[in-house]
Amino acid sequence: MTEPRIGFIGLGIMGAPMAMNLLRAGFPLAVHNRTRDKEMSLVSEGAVAADSPAATADAADVIITMLPDTPDVESVYFGANGVFNRVRPGHLLIDMSTASPAIARRIHQAAVERGADSLDAPVSGGDIGAKTGTLSIMVGGSVEAFERARPIFQAMGKNIVHTGDAGAGQVTKACNQIVVALTIEAVGEALVLAKKSGVDPGRVRQALLGGFAQSRVLDVHGQRALEQRFEPGFRVQLHRKDLAIALQAAQQLDVSIPLTATVHDMMNSLLAQGFGDKDHSILIYELARRANVDIG
Amino acid sequence: MTEPRIGFIGLGIMGAPMAMNLLRAGFPLAVHNRTRDKEMSLVSEGAVAADSPAATADAADVIITMLPDTPDVESVYFGANGVFNRVRPGHLLIDMSTASPAIARRIHQAAVERGADSLDAPVSGGDIGAKTGTLSIMVGGSVEAFERARPIFQAMGKNIVHTGDAGAGQVTKACNQIVVALTIEAVGEALVLAKKSGVDPGRVRQALLGGFAQSRVLDVHGQRALEQRFEPGFRVQLHRKDLAIALQAAQQLDVSIPLTATVHDMMNSLLAQGFGDKDHSILIYELARRANVDIG
Numbered sequence: 001m002t003e004p005r006i007g008f009i010g011l012g013i014m015g016a017p018m019a020m021n022l023l024r025a026g027f028p029l030a031v032h033n034r035t036r037d038k039e040m041s042l043v044s045e046g047a048v049a050a051d052s053p054a055a056t057a058d059a060a061d062v063i064i065t066m067l068p069d070t071p072d073v074e075s076v077y078f079g080a081n082g083v084f085n086r087v088r089p090g091h092l093l094i095d096m097s098t099a100s101p102a103i104a105r106r107i108h109q110a111a112v113e114r115g116a117d118s119l120d121a122p123v124s125g126g127d128i129g130a131k132t133g134t135l136s137i138m139v140g141g142s143v144e145a146f147e148r149a150r151p152i153f154q155a156m157g158k159n160i161v162h163t164g165d166a167g168a169g170q171v172t173k174a175c176n177q178i179v180v181a182l183t184i185e186a187v188g189e190a191l192v193l194a195k196k197s198g199v200d201p202g203r204v205r206q207a208l209l210g211g212f213a214q215s216r217v218l219d220v221h222g223q224r225a226l227e228q229r230f231e232p233g234f235r236v237q238l239h240r241k242d243l244a245i246a247l248q249a250a251q252q253l254d255v256s257i258p259l260t261a262t263v264h265d266m267m268n269s270l271l272a273q274g275f276g277d278k279d280h281s282i283l284i285y286e287l288a289r290r291a292n293v294d295i296g
Numbered sequence: 297m298t299e300p301r302i303g304f305i306g307l308g309i310m311g312a313p314m315a316m317n318l319l320r321a322g323f324p325l326a327v328h329n330r331t332r333d334k335e336m337s338l339v340s341e342g343a344v345a346a347d348s349p350a351a352t353a354d355a356a357d358v359i360i361t362m363l364p365d366t367p368d369v370e371s372v373y374f375g376a377n378g379v380f381n382r383v384r385p386g387h388l389l390i391d392m393s394t395a396s397p398a399i400a401r402r403i404h405q406a407a408v409e410r411g412a413d414s415l416d417a418p419v420s421g422g423d424i425g426a427k428t429g430t431l432s433i434m435v436g437g438s439v440e441a442f443e444r445a446r447p448i449f450q451a452m453g454k455n456i457v458h459t460g461d462a463g464a465g466q467v468t469k470a471c472n473q474i475v476v477a478l479t480i481e482a483v484g485e486a487l488v489l490a491k492k493s494g495v496d497p498g499r500v501r502q503a504l505l506g507g508f509a510q511s512r513v514l515d516v517h518g519q520r521a522l523e524q525r526f527e528p529g530f531r532v533q534l535h536r537k538d539l540a541i542a543l544q545a546a547q548q549l550d551v552s553i554p555l556t557a558t559v560h561d562m563m564n565s566l567l568a569q570g571f572g573d574k575d576h577s578i579l580i581y582e583l584a585r586r587a588n589v590d591i592g
Contacts, residue, residue, distance in 0.1 A: 182482030215511030
């Protein structure tokens, strides 16, 4: 059985190392990026450069996209010279961007109409996870497509979970981003109240880690806030985008998620202050600023 | 060195098993409860019944209180026949109730004025932790008083943390309750959005447990919500009381804790529906109800 030929579109801070891991795992690879010179490092390792999303689809059996946001995904799949100009029966389209569940379902429907298939497979783990091939991958789509893609995912990630039909990967990612954002805020409200009460936030963090308030966010982001280390990490502007996806899905489904709405709004304030490129743990700093206290 | 004589006031669902553990550890024990017949089971095991908080103080070197709320604490310490009618130099007063940091500081000041000392030492771990002697104990007060009380705490708890001066134990408990409440709500918003999106909330919980969204609340309360098991556990009306303490402290210190305020408000709605005696994980049910969906 020969390895499927993979076309990879979107060679940013996440996509480039993910594509490199596919190359190292032995997959024949065609690559495309809007800013073409980003293709060069992969070409020098054996990948083939493709002129457009459509040309990438022509050269591959499996097309992977890793793009910044939902409009980019829409354009790469459905735009001029987009992937869907050349989708043929048997093609597998895998969008690993964090995008809306709605666009995942639209891609899936268009793929199925052409005798092809698709998966939505957003990731978490950041650029470090992308480099080390240890991403968490949340997958929506058919069991058949998931099994077909499994060896490809295994070259890029470790915790690979199939959570349901088309769109389910994006829904799972949105849920993940809700829980992470709200837990950061929970830790922030606690640590700021402690500090303003004259109690050492570091001791409070330590005490809480031993009980029911334990979380990875309390451990990692709590410590970040105490040390005032807000270099990313995961940029607050990207997390805001992810919460916007969750809020849009919630509106379409008439779901009340009031804390998510409040934290999204707080991220607006952080971007207004010029902190969009800081780590999302800066939510804790924002709470401290509002209380006029320094918890570091 | 003889064991200190302990007076224990407040023999409710938490206090009675805590007092029993002190008795079993060999401490001479006087007990008092407003409803006097609750003293009987401890008297039958060797404790001495005391007529009032004042009489309990007379009979003991260390006085422990375990009461429902801040007004009860105020009454037992400062009311007619209260502890402070008989506090003498060398007495150690330990309030293990969950009460306001302000009352803890007031008790401390009154104790010090009489040549005595005090600790605020609220717990978490529930009635099961009280019975098995595995409570987490968060302690505020002097290092000397903490060291003096340590063997007493060790008879009742496992994770015993000294977080600062008088009031710091109550502040730490308030922080703990903020983080737990907001994390339950975070998990709820995620699972309800998943379900309404047509994605199995059980798979989402499983996927999220493997990554950065991990928490004990996602593990335990997430599973409770999936199984619709809302028998307590920790009653939502008690958690509402604890958030009210946090909100009062925040108001006194001008600290903005918006998510805590929102979740407290949601607990008001749960009590209005008659769910005050259900487990606090019923916050997730409330979100499901608002979205007109059943996540179990």
